[in-house]
Amino acid sequence: MTAPPIRPTPKQYLQPSVFWGIRQDFPKRLALLLIGLALGVPLLLWAIASYGGWVRPIFLPTPTAVVQAGIALVQEGLVRDVLASCGRVLGGFVLAAAVGVPMGILMGTFSSMESLFAPLVGTVRYMPVVAFVPLIVIWVGLGEWSKVLIIFLGVVLYNAIMVADAVKFIPNEMINVAYTLGAKRRDVLFRVIMPAVFPSVLDTLRVNISGAWNYLVIAELVAAQSGLGFRIVQSQRFLQTDKVLFCIAIIGGIGLLLDYTLRAISRRLTPWAD
Incomplete structure (x- = not known):
């Protein structure tokens, strides 16, 4: 008795999808539509809740009240506060990049440097920065x-x-090939590792600049007489929620502008990264 022949299963091809395509081109019109929905829906819900009287103005003022508060803040010297905050964030962030990026390259390249810095970094990064304010x-x-x-x-x-x-995450094959071609340790560091990690460094700075703005309010608690964080804390004391929301919106707008600027710089300097 012979076994029945095995029929080959038909091949199943992946159906194309515009919306769920993995790492595929996405239509610009549809992308703009999604961006509009992502920004418009929260604003619409805010308008409905505030204009409809569902939430008290002290907790959620109307968009009109926030805009009017922003105009009043500009007349009171908000531009000076924006410049002061930008200067502080820029100073702290540039200093953090000048120290943190070389330290990270050394830790990732040399096991000796990782043994030297990793215990300190692993311990201190769990300590809240607020606890250091009195010492600072x-x-x-x-x-x-x-x-x-x-x-x-x-x-x-x-x-x-x-x-x-x-x-x-740099492949060891790249380093081994460089050694095979006669490269020294200095050549491997400056001509293999640093160019390979440069796109990731730009992405790291783009992500962590948001952290610099998050610590701005804490920084401006220390005897500040100007700045967006100072304005937020001052408005909070007098329950001026509309001014608080406008200052938060200004910080969000600056952050969004910085994010897109750094993305454009990254695409210009590292076109091979994609």
Whole structure:
């Protein structure tokens, strides 16, 4: 008795999908539509809840009240506050990049540097920056350096960890080929590792600049007389929710502008990264 013949199963091809395509081109019109929905739906819900009287104005003011509060803040010198906050964030973030990026490259490249820095980084990054504020005031006083130092401490270790992880993802084959071709350790570091990790460094800075803005309010609690964080805390004391929301919106707008700017710079400097 012979066994029945085995029939080959028909091949099943993957059906094309515009919306769920993995790493495929997406229509620009549909992308703009989704962006509009992502921004428009929360604004619509906010307008319905505030204009409809479902939420008290002290908890959620209307968009009109927020715009009017913003106009009043501009007349009171909001531009000066924006410039002050941008200067503090820029100072702390540049200092964190200058220290954290080289530290991360060293930790990811040399096991000796990882043994040296990893225990310190792994311990300190779990310590809240707020706990260091009294010490920072004692060390550097109440001036601008205290605010810059708070932002620096909040970002620098994350820069180091993320860059070190990016270096470790560089394939060993690239390094071995460089050694085979006669490269020295210095050549491998500067001509193999650093160019390979450069796109990840830009992505790390783009992600962590949001952390710098998050620590801005904490930094401007230290005897600040200007800045967006100072305005937020001052408005909170007098229950001026409309001014608080406008300052938060300004920070979000600046962050969005910085994010798109850094993305454009990354695409321009590292076209091979995609």
